[in-house]
Structure formats: C-alpha cells, structure tokens
Amino acid sequence: MVPRFRALLPYLIVLAAAAALLWNALHLVFTPRGDRPGPDVWPRAILMLIIVTCAVRVVTLIRKPAAKEQGVLDEVIAGAAPESDRAAAPTRTYPLLLVAGVALTIAYVALLGTLGFFVDTVLYIAVMIRAGRYRRWPVIAATALGGALAFMFVFMKVVYLSLPIGAAPFSAASLALMRWMGIR
Amino acid sequence: MLDVLHQLAGGFLHVLAPVNFLALVVGLVVGMLVAVLPGLTLVMGVVLALPFTYGMSITPSIILLTAMYVSGTYGGAITSILFRIPGEPMDVPLLWDGYAMARAGDPAQALGWTLFAALTGGLITATIMVTLAVPFARVALTFDSPEYFAVVLFGFTSVVALGGGSLANALISLFFGMLVSTVGVDEIYGVDRFTFGSDILRDGIGYLPVMVGAYGLGEVLVRLEQGFASPPLSGNARVATRIPRLAEAWKLRGTFGRSSLVGVLCGIVPGAGATIASFVAYGVEGQYGKRRRELGSGIAEGIVAPQVASTASVGGHMVPLLTLGIPGSGATAVILGAFLLHGVQPGPQIFQTQSALVYAIFASVFLGVIGMGLLGYFAIRPLIKVLYLPEAIVSVFVVLFCLIGAYSEHNNVSDLWMIVVFGIVGYLFERWRFPIAPMVLGCILGPVAETSYLTTMISYRNDWTVFFTRPVSAALMALTALALIYPLYRQLRRHRRALPAHP
Numbered sequence A: 001m002v003p004r005f006r007a008l009l010p011y012l013i014v015l016a017a018a019a020a021l022l023w024n025a026l027h028l029v030f031t032p033r034g035d036r037p038g039p040d041v042w043p044r045a046i047l048m049l050i051i052v053t054c055a056v057r058v059v060t061l062i063r064k065p066a067a068k069e070q071g072v073l074d075e076v077i078a079g080a081a082p083e084s085d086r087a088a089a090p091t092r093t094y095p096l097l098l099v100a101g102v103a104l105t106i107a108y109v110a111l112l113g114t115l116g117f118f119v120d121t122v123l124y125i126a127v128m129i130r131a132g133r134y135r136r137w138p139v140i141a142a143t144a145l146g147g148a149l150a151f152m153f154v155f156m157k158v159v160y161l162s163l164p165i166g167a168a169p170f171s172a173a174s175l176a177l178m179r180w181m182g183i184r
Numbered sequence B: 001m002l003d004v005l006h007q008l009a010g011g012f013l014h015v016l017a018p019v020n021f022l023a024l025v026v027g028l029v030v031g032m033l034v035a036v037l038p039g040l041t042l043v044m045g046v047v048l049a050l051p052f053t054y055g056m057s058i059t060p061s062i063i064l065l066t067a068m069y070v071s072g073t074y075g076g077a078i079t080s081i082l083f084r085i086p087g088e089p090m091d092v093p094l095l096w097d098g099y100a101m102a103r104a105g106d107p108a109q110a111l112g113w114t115l116f117a118a119l120t121g122g123l124i125t126a127t128i129m130v131t132l133a134v135p136f137a138r139v140a141l142t143f144d145s146p147e148y149f150a151v152v153l154f155g156f157t158s159v160v161a162l163g164g165g166s167l168a169n170a171l172i173s174l175f176f177g178m179l180v181s182t183v184g185v186d187e188i189y190g191v192d193r194f195t196f197g198s199d200i201l202r203d204g205i206g207y208l209p210v211m212v213g214a215y216g217l218g219e220v221l222v223r224l225e226q227g228f229a230s231p232p233l234s235g236n237a238r239v240a241t242r243i244p245r246l247a248e249a250w251k252l253r254g255t256f257g258r259s260s261l262v263g264v265l266c267g268i269v270p271g272a273g274a275t276i277a278s279f280v281a282y283g284v285e286g287q288y289g290k291r292r293r294e295l296g297s298g299i300a301e302g303i304v305a306p307q308v309a310s311t312a313s314v315g316g317h318m319v320p321l322l323t324l325g326i327p328g329s330g331a332t333a334v335i336l337g338a339f340l341l342h343g344v345q346p347g348p349q350i351f352q353t354q355s356a357l358v359y360a361i362f363a364s365v366f367l368g369v370i371g372m373g374l375l376g377y378f379a380i381r382p383l384i385k386v387l388y389l390p391e392a393i394v395s396v397f398v399v400l401f402c403l404i405g406a407y408s409e410h411n412n413v414s415d416l417w418m419i420v421v422f423g424i425v426g427y428l429f430e431r432w433r434f435p436i437a438p439m440v441l442g443c444i445l446g447p448v449a450e451t452s453y454l455t456t457m458i459s460y461r462n463d464w465t466v467f468f469t470r471p472v473s474a475a476l477m478a479l480t481a482l483a484l485i486y487p488l489y490r491q492l493r494r495h496r497r498a499l500p501a502h503p
Helices: A002-026 A041-063 A072-080 A095-131 A135-157 A169-182 B001-016 B016-037 B042-055 B058-083 B091-101 B107-141 B145-161 B167-180 B208-225 B246-250 B254-269 B274-288 B299-323 B330-341 B355-378 B380-388 B391-410 B412-431 B436-459 B471-498
Strands: none
Touching: A002 A041, A002 B167, A041 B167, A041 B436, A095 A135, A095 A169, A095 B208, A095 B391, A095 B412, A135 A169, A135 B001, A135 B208, A169 B167, B001 B016, B001 B107, B001 B355, B016 B042, B016 B058, B016 B355, B016 B380, B042 B058, B042 B330, B042 B391, B058 B091, B058 B107, B058 B299, B058 B330, B058 B355, B058 B380, B091 B107, B091 B299, B107 B254, B107 B299, B107 B355, B145 B167, B145 B471, B167 B436, B167 B471, B208 B391, B208 B412, B208 B436, B246 B254, B246 B274, B254 B274, B254 B299, B274 B299, B299 B330, B299 B355, B330 B412, B330 B436, B355 B380, B391 B412, B412 B436
C-alpha cells in the first residue's frame, strides 16, 4: 500500500494544485473584448491538460501499480548497451544532507541583506562544503575566504554589480573590504 | 551559394575580432572543463555562463555559449576513456569500446579516434548547418501564425515523446513550464494571472530563474543527497593522444558517414539530442557496421560512431534554433535565452536583419570545432587535473554562480528566492522522474505558443480548423499527432508482447 501511495503522491499533489489553480483561472475578472479569447483561455487549457494527464496516470497506477513506462531514450539506451551495462548499481542516499543543503541555501538568501555578501558567502561556502562531507578545515577556510573575496572582486569591481553590503555591524566589514579592493 | 560563402567569409573575419575570438577561446576551455568536471553537466555549464553575457554584446555572448556547447560534446569523452567516468550521458557508449581499448593498453589511440571523430563530426555538421539554414529560413519566412503555433507544438511534442521515462511525466513537466510562463500581468488585457497579490509574481517568472534553479541548484541537491559520491578515479591515467592516419580513418568512412547522418538528423528533430544521437549511432553500427560482432571489445568503430554523432548533432540543433527560434535541447534552450535577453528573437527574419550575427555564429562553429581539436590535443593533461577537485567544493561554487547570476539580472533578491524554489522543483522533478527539459522549453516557448494561438484565433475569427486546412500547419499537426501516438503505440506493442501466449 505504501509503495503504491508513494508512486501516486506526485500526481495527486499536481492534480490538487492544478484543480486549485483552475478554480482561480475560472474566476479571473476582466472585460471581454468582442469575440476575442480572454486571458483565461490559455491557462485554463493548460490546467485542463495537466488534470487529464494526471488523472490518466493515477488510474493507470491504480490498475497496474508496477507499470513502468519506458521512453524512447530508455529503449535506445537499452538496445545499444552491452548486457553487462544494463543493470544500474543502486545509489546510497543521505536525506539529511539534502535537508541541510536546502536549509543552508534558504538561510543564505534570507541573511544576505543582514550579513552582507562577504560575511554571508564566507559562512555559506564553509558550512556547505562541510555539509558535503569534506573534512579538511584549512582547505575549507582558505576556499571560503578566497572564494568570497574572488566573487566580490569579480562581480563588484569587474562586472560593476551592486552586491548587498549588509546591515551594521556587518556592513563595516563589507565597506572596509570594498575600500581595500578599490571598489566605489 | 556564392552569397552564402561571401557572408561566411565575413563571419570568419567577425569571429577573429579580438572580443569575439576571446569569447570563443574562453567558451571552448570552459565547455571542456565543465564536461570533464564531476557533477557538472554541459547544460548546467551553459546555464552558469549565461549571466556573464549580460554585459556583453550579443555576438560574443552567442559565440561563448555555442563554443561551450561544441567543446562540451567532446570533453566528457576523455574521462570516459581514461577513467570510465562518462562526463555526460552521451559519453556512455564510449565506455564500451573507448575504455576497453584504453584498458587493452592503447589509451592514446582511443583518445586519438575520439578527437578525430569529434573533429570530423563537427566539421560535417557545420557544413550541413550552413547549407540547410538558408533554405530553412526561406521556407519559414512564408509562415503565418497558424504555422508558428504548429511548429512550436511539434517542438513541444517531439521533446516530450523522445525523452526518457514516462510520457505522462514529460507532458506534465511541459504543461508546468507553460503554466509558469503565464504567471504575471497578461499583456493584452492587463489582468493579473496567478499572482495572488504578490508583487514578485506580478512581474512574472522569467525563464532564467527556472533554468538556473532547475538545472543548477536542482542538480547540486540531487548530488548532495547522494553524498557527492563521484566514482573514484581508476583506470589508465597516462595521457597522450595519437591521431589515426588518414588511411586508417578512410577504412571507417562508412561509420563516419552513417553516424554523421544520424547526428545531424537527431539534431534537427527537437528533443532527439546528442544523447539519443550517440546511442542510435552506436546501435546503427551494431546493425550495419562491418565489424558489428566485435563491438564492445575495444574497436575504433565503437568509439567513432557515438562521438561523430554527438558532435554532429550540434549543427543540427542550431538549424531550427536560428531559423525558427525552436530549441531542440537544453543547451540550445539556454542559447535561445541569451538571444532573448539581448532583445533578439531568432527566426527567419534574423537572416535578413542580423545576417552578420548569424554568419558569425556559423563561422564560430567551424572555428570552435578546430579549436576544440587543438585544445583536446595539446591541453588534455592540465584539463584532467580538474578531476581531482573535490565535488563538494565545485558544487558550492556552482550554487553561488547560480545565485549571483540570477541576482545580477535585476539586482533583486526576489530572483534568488525564485532560484531556490525552482532548485527544489528541479530536485523533486529528478526524484520523481519528471524530465526537466520539457519544463524549461515550456517556460521559454509557452508565451510564443500563446501569442501565436491567440493571434490565429483573432485573425481567423476563432476558426480552429485553420490549423488543419493550411498545408504546412496541417503537415506539422500530423507530425505532432504522430509524435504523441508513436510512444503510445510502442507501449501497446510491448504490453501485447509481454502477455503470455495462448496454448
């Protein structure tokens, strides 16, 4: 039961989201112009297609839970590959690393305005590399500092991009570095 | 024809201008590095380079991305042959004969055959691209909105039909991309669509955050979940390249011819990219090659066929991109994005309005192929040094390039949130086996499809039969139907075969 639900889950999520958006599209307020198609026609058509495709897939998976569809590319690969190469080795996964990666990236974006580009990037590089199971701290520290400085130099000095300097007291560090690099 | 040659000569001069030539060289080097680096794909590399083109004029921008695309089809072959690590899916067939030849003690010969094949495939495809583009553009000039809608629809369906995995998943991915492109204020009525009162959504969702998020951050998240477990380097690390003699290559002329044809054809059909070309060419060699029974044992034909086809697909892809504005692959979708960012819509008109640019692109493919050959021959030793970079370090820089790249378009932090959202969407797509390419194409070409559909409805008074009564659009609609029916037919046939026979 659980594997079947797991297989159905993405389609059920998409189906529910599409139904909600279709409701939204059906209630768009606009003034019709003659017999011209309105702004709702195109999104409605797309949402109907999503709903129909998901519904067909859900029914197929309920009727044949083990049904695995092969695309043209899969068939071409299977046809060309020697026998020994057809079975793919199972890959070990680390869900906590994924959660950490997403959380760190969200934190990086959220703190960019407060910490400023330099401090935020140094921290992000260091913690993210460590989260990626790399353990040599001197290399991590050098990469984080060097990488953040290089990004700052290239994007602020060469490309003239205005990267966030952050709020006090972090802005002081950004401004000092900018003066040191000759960035105005 | 003389006019074409004359303009092509002008294109060569244009590419040799310092800025354009620098873009070409940088594109070749970066494209090859990206193909060699673990955890970085060719499309991801082209996506990451896109933000650097904002400040450039259009010609060096397109030259840079095209050069990356050309050399990216070769770089992964080196790691396949030497270390049994395919840089790209298209390089997998090279494991079977390329790595086998290297393991048998002749890695220099294997690398030489790959380089010669990439060079030959590239030059053949560049020639065919120049020959086909002008007639294609002439035909396309006669197109009206129904034909454009039919062309886009055919592009969509073939990308969906020729991918891997479930047809339903590919369709959902495509529709999702098309839906994303409708978010924001409608251009004709000025009505908010799916904005939910958010100012960020009122501006619409650009294809750049979608592409960068899904291909860049999404792929890094997938690799992170696997613990950045790149396979350890093993195999023959002695690096040298021995180019085959012309007499040896001449013996394989059938393989070169067949595989070039497969590559160009797979390139022209949207969706059938370098990966399909590479595998189909290997399969064709297995069917029709003189030494078909020896395939997989480390013979030159097994190296030449996939490499010629994957490089030959590049020129094939550029034809519909430049003449119709239809990208047939992830990389060409990014190149189309670069055109649009610079305010140029590829299509038949650019052969008249921007012919210098078009021929500079053509010339850059020729020079790019030659440069790729030189780079592959002389710089292979330093190139493979990047394989020793830890994947965790490479990946964090990829994410930062994604974020800064998206930020630099509007200097707006809200674009970063879009990257994060589409990075998670990209990860979920990978996890649930929804292909990303249809979503990206849907996002880029969705507005084109909507505009051409609405223009047709307005021009032909809501008569939808016009799509089936005009010859070109009717033919394209028939091809579209075929592209959708064919996978269903295959599925049905497979299902029937799987049924137990009656006693």
